[in-house]
Amino acid sequence: MKMTGAQMVCESLVREGVEVIFGILGGSVLPLYDVLPQYPQLRHILVRHEQGAAHAADGYARATGKVGVCFATSGPGATNLVTGIANAHLDSAPMIAITGQVARPFIGKDAFQEVDITGITLPITKHNYLVMDAASIPAIMKEAFYLAGTGRPGPVLIDLPRDVQQEQAEFNYPERINLPQYKPTLQGHPAQIKKAARLIGESQRPLIIAGRGITISRAFAELKELVEKAQIPVVTTLLGTSCFPESHALSYGMLGMHGMAYANMAVDAADLIIAIGMRFDDRATARVSGFAPHAHIIHIDIDPAEIGKNVRVDVPIVGDVKAVLGELNKLVDKAKHIDWVNKLDVWRKEHPSLLIREGKSLLPQYVVRQIYEETKGDAIIVTGVGQHQMWAAQHYWYDKPNTFISSGGLGTMGFGLPAAMGAKIGCPDSTVWCIDGDGSLQMTIQELATIAQEKVGVKIAVIHNTYLGMVRQWQELFYDKRYVATPLSSPDFVKIAEAYGIPALRVDCREDVAPAIRKAMAEPGPFLIDFIVEPEENVYPMVPPGAALAEVIEEPRKEAKAIKDSAKLPVSNI
Amino acid sequence: MATTKHILVALVEDKPGVLNRMASLFRRRGFNIDSIAVGHSEIPHMSRMTFVVNGPATVVEQVRKQLDKVVETVKVSDITGDNVITRELAFIKVKANSTNRSELIQIVDIFRANIVDVAPDSVIIEATGDEEKINSLFNLVRGFGIKEISRTGRIAMTRGGSGPLPVTKKPPKTQAKGQKKANK
Numbered sequence: 001m002k003m004t005g006a007q008m009v010c011e012s013l014v015r016e017g018v019e020v021i022f023g024i025l026g027g028s029v030l031p032l033y034d035v036l037p038q039y040p041q042l043r044h045i046l047v048r049h050e051q052g053a054a055h056a057a058d059g060y061a062r063a064t065g066k067v068g069v070c071f072a073t074s075g076p077g078a079t080n081l082v083t084g085i086a087n088a089h090l091d092s093a094p095m096i097a098i099t100g101q102v103a104r105p106f107i108g109k110d111a112f113q114e115v116d117i118t119g120i121t122l123p124i125t126k127h128n129y130l131v132m133d134a135a136s137i138p139a140i141m142k143e144a145f146y147l148a149g150t151g152r153p154g155p156v157l158i159d160l161p162r163d164v165q166q167e168q169a170e171f172n173y174p175e176r177i178n179l180p181q182y183k184p185t186l187q188g189h190p191a192q193i194k195k196a197a198r199l200i201g202e203s204q205r206p207l208i209i210a211g212r213g214i215t216i217s218r219a220f221a222e223l224k225e226l227v228e229k230a231q232i233p234v235v236t237t238l239l240g241t242s243c244f245p246e247s248h249a250l251s252y253g254m255l256g257m258h259g260m261a262y263a264n265m266a267v268d269a270a271d272l273i274i275a276i277g278m279r280f281d282d283r284a285t286a287r288v289s290g291f292a293p294h295a296h297i298i299h300i301d302i303d304p305a306e307i308g309k310n311v312r313v314d315v316p317i318v319g320d321v322k323a324v325l326g327e328l329n330k331l332v333d334k335a336k337h338i339d340w341v342n343k344l345d346v347w348r349k350e351h352p353s354l355l356i357r358e359g360k361s362l363l364p365q366y367v368v369r370q371i372y373e374e375t376k377g378d379a380i381i382v383t384g385v386g387q388h389q390m391w392a393a394q395h396y397w398y399d400k401p402n403t404f405i406s407s408g409g410l411g412t413m414g415f416g417l418p419a420a421m422g423a424k425i426g427c428p429d430s431t432v433w434c435i436d437g438d439g440s441l442q443m444t445i446q447e448l449a450t451i452a453q454e455k456v457g458v459k460i461a462v463i464h465n466t467y468l469g470m471v472r473q474w475q476e477l478f479y480d481k482r483y484v485a486t487p488l489s490s491p492d493f494v495k496i497a498e499a500y501g502i503p504a505l506r507v508d509c510r511e512d513v514a515p516a517i518r519k520a521m522a523e524p525g526p527f528l529i530d531f532i533v534e535p536e537e538n539v540y541p542m543v544p545p546g547a548a549l550a551e552v553i554e555e556p557r558k559e560a561k562a563i564k565d566s567a568k569l570p571v572s573n574i
Numbered sequence: 575m576a577t578t579k580h581i582l583v584a585l586v587e588d589k590p591g592v593l594n595r596m597a598s599l600f601r602r603r604g605f606n607i608d609s610i611a612v613g614h615s616e617i618p619h620m621s622r623m624t625f626v627v628n629g630p631a632t633v634v635e636q637v638r639k640q641l642d643k644v645v646e647t648v649k650v651s652d653i654t655g656d657n658v659i660t661r662e663l664a665f666i667k668v669k670a671n672s673t674n675r676s677e678l679i680q681i682v683d684i685f686r687a688n689i690v691d692v693a694p695d696s697v698i699i700e701a702t703g704d705e706e707k708i709n710s711l712f713n714l715v716r717g718f719g720i721k722e723i724s725r726t727g728r729i730a731m732t733r734g735g736s737g738p739l740p741v742t743k744k745p746p747k748t749q750a751k752g753q754k755k756a757n758k
Contacts, residue, residue, distance in 0.1 A: 118591070122598055127645045130590075147645065181587060181648050305639035308632075 005134035006032040006165040009098065010039040012141035015173055018069050019043060020060060020425055022053040026073025027113060028100025031165035033071075045425065045454055048446035050077050052418035054084020055444065058093045059419030062405045063380060064426035065218065067094040067149045074100045075113030078159075079120065083412060085155045086124040090409025091239060092216060094153035096144055097121075103163040104132065118159050126154030134167035139174050146177045151184030152303040153216060184302060188319035188327060196274070196298045196315045197331035203272035203296075205340045206232045209255065209284075212239035212408070213277015213301060213321045220244070220401045222325035223276065230335045232274065233344055235263040237284045239408040240277070242398035252344055253353070256284040258390040260354070261541045261554045262347040268550035269343075270295045277301060277321045280310035281409065290548025300324050351554055353541050354395060362510055364388060364463045364533040368395040371433055371461060374517040379431040380405060380423050384416030384440030386470040388463035390539045392435040414443025420458045421451055431459070431521065438464040438490045448500040451526045459520045460502075460528040462493050465535045473538045478545075497528040508532040575630035579608070580654045581730045582625040582638060585615060587646035595644045596623065599637055605629055609662070609727030620648065624729045653732055660730040664708045665690075666699045669719035678718060685711045696721055 003011065009032060013021070022045045025033040036044055047053045050072040057068030068088075072081050078099040088095045102111040118130045127147050129140050137160075144156040200206055214223050220243060227234055227250050234244050235255040244251055253260035255267055264286075267273065273295045278284065280299075285291040291311055299306075299313040300321055307316040317324050356365045368391045371379075377397050382405040383389040389406055398404050405423055407415035420434030441462055451458055472486040497504035507516045507529055520527035541552045586592050593612060600607055608626040615622040627634065634652065641650040670678050671694065678697065682689055687701035701711050705728065712723070 119594075122591075122595060123602060179645065182645050303643070305636065305643055307639075309636055 001171050002168050003171045004031065004035065004165065005131075005137055005160065005167050005169070006035045007038070008134060008137040008169070008171050009141065009160065009165070010035055010042060011171060012138055012173065013069065014039055014041050016067070016141070016145045018067070020045060021069045021071055022047050022056040022060070022422065023071030024048075024050055024053060024073065024077060025071070026077050026100065028074035028102060028162045029071060029077075029160075029165070031162060032098070032100065032160070044071075045450065047418065047450050049444065050080030051084050051414065052421075052444050052447045052450065054081045054095070054097065055087065055412070055415050055418035056422035056425070056447075057095050057097075058084060058088045058091075058415075059382060059405055059422030060426040061088070061093045061095055061422075062419075063402070063423035063430075065402075066426070067096055067145055068422065069096045069098070072097070072099050073113065074102055074117070075115050077113075078117040079115055082120060082124070083410075085121055085157065087407050087410040087412045087415060088155040089124045089126070091407065092153050092212065093155070094148040095155040096148055097155060097157045099157065099159050100165070101130070101159045101161040104161045105163075107161065118157065121157050124155070125157050126152075128157040128159065130159045131161070131164050133169070134164050135169040137164075137169075138172055139178070142174050143177055143179060146179065147182065151182070184320075185304070185318045186302075186320040186323050188300070188317040188324035190327070192315055192317045193324065193327050194331060196317060197328060197333075199272055199296055199298060199315060200230055200232070200274065201333050201335070204337065205270045206230070206272040206274060206337065207266050207270035207295075208232050208234045209237065209267070209273060209275045209278055210234055210240045210243050211237040211276065211278025212243070214240060214243035215402050217277065217302075217321040219277070219322035219325050222322055222329060224248075225329050226325055226332060229329060230332045231337050231341065233266060233341060235259070235266060237278045237281065237408075238393055238406065241393050241406075242400065242402055242404040245399040246397050247399050250341070252348065254393055255549065257286060257543045258394065258539050258541065259284075259543075259549075259552075260394075261351040261552050262344060262353065264541070264543065264549035264552045265347050265351070266344050267292050268294075268548070273297045275299045275301075276325070279303075279306045282310070285310060286543045286549045287546055290550065353554065356395070360510070361534045362508055362513070362531065364391050364465065364531070364537055365395045366510060367461060367463060367513055367531045367533065368392050368435065370513045371435070371517055372396045374514060374521065375431055375433065379403065379433050380427060382406070382416055382420035382423050382432060382434050384434075384436040384443075385411045385413045386437040386440050386468070387465070387473065387537070387539050388435055388437040388440070388469070390470075391463070413437075413440040416440055417444050417451075417458075417460065418447045420460070421447060421456050424456050424458045425454070428457075432457075434458050434460045436460060436462055437469060438462055438466065438493070439468040439488055441493075442490065445496070448497060448502055448528075452501040455525050457523075457525050460497075460526065462528065462530045463533055464490065464493065464530050465533050465537065466490065467535060469537075470539070472536070476536070476538070477542075493528060493530040502526045502528055504528040504530065506530045506532065575633070577628045577630055578654070580627050580629065580631070580634045580652055581658065581660065581728070582627065582634070582641070582650055582652050583730060584623040584625070584641060584650040585617075585648040586621050586623060586644070587648075588614070588619050588621045589646055592621070592644070592646045593623070595646070596625070596641055599640050599644075600625070600627060603629075603633065603637065605637070611662075611727035611729045613729075624727060626728050653730060657733040658730050659733060660704050660728045661702055662705060662708060662726050662728045664699075664701045664712075664723065664725040666701065666712065666715060666720065667696055667722040668699060668715050669695060669721060670697045671695055674718065678715065681711070681714050687711060
């Protein structure tokens, strides 16, 4: 059947089961948008900035496990996607970004709204395409979806010149993918799995570090089986949060820079680390030379390039986490590590990392805790980046799989609101709370308009502390309280929300927190609560930059011990 | 970290942008690429690239794995220190006239190089060999006066039957879900 390039794109999207597209049109994608009404199966969400489109597609993808799709025009439209694409790349979220490009005869001539977006996104996409003839669109679309969603997922960008969108060609949607070079290893090597099972059997103090790979691979049941069969305690990375029920007796919370003290101590004391679907990010390992000093390390990951990248690994297993754990569970013996588990439980009692101070002032941790109490843990929590993100990870109790969505690798302020919107559109029956900071929210606050227009029932909790709080915390601890460029005066968020047509409330004392949350939840549509919290509250526990996990600072009162002279900080990724 | 010279050989699909993707992974880490040579391979629509880079062994190995992830890549091997033959080709344009041309020809003969162009005041020498040979030829003819020099990047191949790449097998045509990547 003959079709235009634009129709081919839409037809391919339909065949790939796409339901939602986030985007903004412009000159170079007019032909593509022009045919959208012919495809009523494709719901287009008009965002207010292309960064919002990319984050929304990302949030949608993470919440549903499907590939998220966003559209943008050439030039500034395409460059506005870049942050969102990089974010998806670092957190392995499956995404297709389709950008318009100037017509073929104008490419390379600095035409109006021309940028070399395939060149720009080369290092932040899994793959990208500049489509030079319409006939190649079906094969490229098929490939792009396959690449984005398989192996280690990631973003794929397709750049479509305007005249290619208008060009007629025969539409043949391929049945198979012709990617002879791309063969992600799914099954782990049996000998390596056997070796891993033996190490687990010999270990006295084993510890699982579970990452986002568990969620991507939907290996929740396999992980639980391994944990329970061999009685191995679990800690998670930031993005691994919610991949294992946190109320489980063998769950010890998050590790890393703002992880639980006992989780970090467990890593330090373990004699075997089983790292599953995680990549030893520097925020998780702290100082690498001091990471798990007594442990052998088993590393299970689908991406061979992650093996041995940051830490030495004793038993690497390249493969899909679900498949590998399935095999491993058959070989692992039932075991009990009573002494080890008891020790961790003692540490958990002696080093409580989740105590919320008593008193009158409204603490951000208290707000997060109340959201948990009121939702009974049955909500998807999407965060921005900053202190509120860490409190949301720490003080909400994640028992349901895949209920925590956050920007981990890139640490993109502004991720929260559009990603929450995408998550809610993907999971309309779930309660979605966006926990955001006053700084982070304002980076993409324009998406309130999209939320209002599309009536997306996201509940927004602004943790409003009048600072770029995480940076202020670093200035307090490591730059002698020189608060350069962190104090933040914000608009009246209640009025802002109301101006967008979104009901809102302000809360500045503890008593009003729960009723406000209940009111927000009773509302069928979106709702915003502006929580005015203690301005200079810090996130603890904290592993200072350059320190090992075991050197965790637990309590605010011990701040004085923090490294004062920033010039003396050891070289690390701060 | 001590840096050493590494020879990486890659079999890749012959498509626009592949070289850019590969080179970008070196650039990202601030590696200077000593040389690159690219040409068709024995498989239709496949090219073989030879990179020579300086870097710490562990970092080069990490880059190799990342090169391997590029979608168009079949396989990347670090063949440093293996039983490897390397060659490069050089053109050297040297000042020479009727009085000293015969002396120059003698040197060229010793190196089993060729003179491929003669002009009244210069000749072009074509030389093939490993890096050392080209360098010593260069040093010997330098006295005549070098006008221009152009060298290809190094190409490399392991000796004997065990090539670093699965050259005899055609890559499978269909998607291979669940199949293992060869030799990994």
